[in-house]
Amino acid sequence: MGGGLGSPSVCRADLGLVGSAHYCVPAYPSTLLPIHPPTHPPTYPSTPLPWTNTMHLEINRLSKQFDTRQGPVLALDDINMHVETGEFVCAVGASGSGKSTLLRLVAGLDMPTAGEITVDGQVVMGPGSDRGMIFQSYTLYPWMTVQKNVEFGLKLQGVGSKERREMASYYLEVVGLTKFSRSLPKQLSGGMKQRVAIARTLASRPKIMLMDEPFGALDVQTKETMQQFMLDLWNRTGVSILMITHDVDEAVFLSQRIYVLTAHPGTIQQEVFVDLPRDRTYTIRRDRAFQDTREGIMDLLRGKTAPALVG
Amino acid sequence: MGASVPVCSTFGLTPVTPASPSFSTAPRSTQGMKPSVFWRLADDIPKPMSTALMVLSIAVPFGLWWLVASLDLVNDKFLPSPIQVAQALGRLWTDGFLLGDTAASIMRVTVGFGLAALVSVPIGIAMGAFASVRSLLEPISGVVRYMPAPAFIPLLVIYLGLGEAPKIALIFIGTVFFNILMVMDAVKFVPKALLETTYTLGGQRRQALFQVIAPYVVPNIIDTFRINIATSWNLVVVAELVAAENGLGKRIVLAQKFFNTDEIFACLLILGVIGFALDLSLRGLMKATCKWAVD
Known part of the structure; x- marks a missing residue:
């Protein structure tokens, strides 16, 4: 595989497979709900859609060290990030890049060793409903x-x-x-x-939704459906999202901005802007811009410099 | 494939050819495992087969008993026939003993085990939820749990006399520590992510304790009760064998004095049936109240 990844013809063949058969539109009632922020208030109960509050998440010189039996382990080192109102931001990295730790810190489920996280200028001191979290394991209350x-x-x-x-x-x-x-x-x-x-x-009604590999446990077809669903949901609600994933393709498909993390310790290697329209469908995977961004990030993760992203 | 070499070098690996181990060349069967219905592991059997086996489970021992008794191999003073036992049951019923003794035994179990349940659920949940409470109480309950409850009888008689109190106390002592430790274990298995979800939804620790942990462990608590109520059913008979005015245990002691083995058999039968009914009703309670935890 390693030699063929850059070649467009191989990619087209791959993508043709994804796009051809299994895609289906999720069964949400798109006709009942405004796709874009409505110009008039929705007729539904109160007015839960769209998100109107502004939000500013800032992560400043954040480090997290775990004390293990083998001694201290630096999981995150000097992380600087931000998410603005209505943005869809992804952090991608291999396992060991501390991306789950990063999200837990933002959620307030763990406390940083150094640095700080602020939401609208207030330092995060613990979990709260302003930072809603989606776990990979669904975590529904079974009863x-x-x-x-x-x-x-x-x-x-x-x-x-x-x-x-x-x-x-x-x-x-x-x-x-x-x-x-x-x-x-x-x-x-x-x-x-x-x-x-x-x-x-x-x-x-969180200010920001934190998603920890939300589709990691799903099969490929369901995952694709859920990605499209998530993108449409974000377009309709305008909720701010910070999502972590190891799936570069998913990150490029969903987000406007991507932080690429390196591992051991987790640091931000590069911030990548995804220059694609907001409204995307699976066909965008065939676009040159999509592929260049994806391959560029893959190269970063492989430890190479990525000309497509640097230039 | 010529491409395989550059792929390897991309990842900094040098291709190696390991010395191939010698495999047996004997022909191998493609038959695999033979199918089986009876011996299937961790799998259901057909419903009629299951029903038939369940009927056999009762019918075979009962049939053997009936056979041995009717062949007069054993003196019927030692081994009464099923018919004699049925007659003894009728006799105990008409004399009013059966109802009175059963009620007395059930009452003791209800009060003793009920108290143990009331005490053990909050303590068990607290121990499971808070490592602090666990450190404080686990060692002592772990030790006392291994003291056989019947060994407390002499002390209980000295402290509490011969009335209902020592019997109820015996059942309480004999079950409360098992209940506590089993409830504690159930709480430890509440997924941490479920609690963290609760916090990120705006929940406080108190709400997580009462609205997430508590409902999550209800099925385990019912199961714990189902297992431990068997112990209390044992202990009530032990207590009544030692000293009692009435109760099924007392009836057995009296029957022994007059060599009425048929009455002993009758009492054993009643004890088994009531215990089984308790088990079934707790299973029923589980099915009715915890659909989410039952298949």
Whole structure:
């Protein structure tokens, strides 16, 4: 494979396979909801869409050291990042680049050794609903129905039951799972579970959504469907997203900006701007710009300089 | 493929040719494992087969008993026939002993085990959730758990006399520590990601404890009770064998005095049936309340 990656003809053949057969549109009701920020308020309960608040996430000289039996291990070293309102930002890196640690620090589930993370100027001191997190393992509450799962964040925040129900129904509609509101998580497929988790996080109206390899456990076809779903969701809601993944293709397809991380310790090797339109479908993978960006990042991860990105 | 060499060098590897090990050239069977229904590992068997085997499970021992008794191989003073046992059951019923003794035993189990349950659930959850509480209480419950409960009987009689109190205390002592440790273990298996999700949804520690950990371990708690209530059913008979006014254990002691083996058999049968019914009802409770945890 190593020799053939740069050649466009090979790539086209690969992409033809992906694009030809298995793609299907997720079953969310796109006709019921505004695709772009609406010019008039939606007729749905209250006005949960789109995100209107501004947000500024800044990560400043962040380091994280773990003390293990073999001595201290530096997982993250001098990380500087930022995410602005409505941005879709990915961090890509191999295992060992501390990308999960990075997201946990932003979520407030771990504390940094040095440096700081601020959201709208306030230093992150612990977890909170302003930074909603999506885990790879779905983390639905198995005893709650889909509806109750989506309501749960609001319940924790003391929202009344009527409003809770309306909000949950709204976001179940957004992710296309209204029909399954009374199902238990164990009755759903992996992709559906992750959509419930996304609806649950959206219902809490976070300033930013943190996603930790959200589609890592899904099969290739479902993954592609979910990527398209995620992109459309982001376009419609305008929610800010910081997502980590090891899948370069996924990062390029979804995000506007990519931080490429190196491993041992995790540092930011380069910040890459993805020069592609907001509205993307799977066919964009055939574009030269897409392929150049992807191959450039792959080269960075291989330890080469990437002419396509430097120039 | 000529391309394979540059690929290797890309990753800094030099191609090596390992010395090939010598394999046996004997012809190999393609038959593989023979199919089986009865011996399938970790798999279901057909429903009719399962039902038939379950009927056999009761019918064979019962049939053997009936056969040995009816062949007069053993003096029926030692081994009463099923019919004699049925008659003894009828006698105990009409004399009112059966109902009274069963009620007395069940009452002791209910109060003793109920108290143990009430105490063990909060303590077990606290020990599972907080490493601090665990360090404080695990060593002592670990030690006391291994002290055989019947060994406490003499002390309990000295402290509490001969009434209901020592019997209830015995059941309590004999089950509370097992309950605590099993509930604690269940809490330790609550996925950490589920708690972290709760925090990122805006939940506080208290909410995570009462609204996530507690409901998550309900099925394990019911299972724990189902296993440990068998112990309390043992202990109530032990207590009644030692000293009691009534109860199924007491009835067995009395029957021994008058050499009424048929009554002993009758009491054993009742003990088994009630225990089995307890087990089934707790399984039913689990199915009814925890659909999410049952297949």
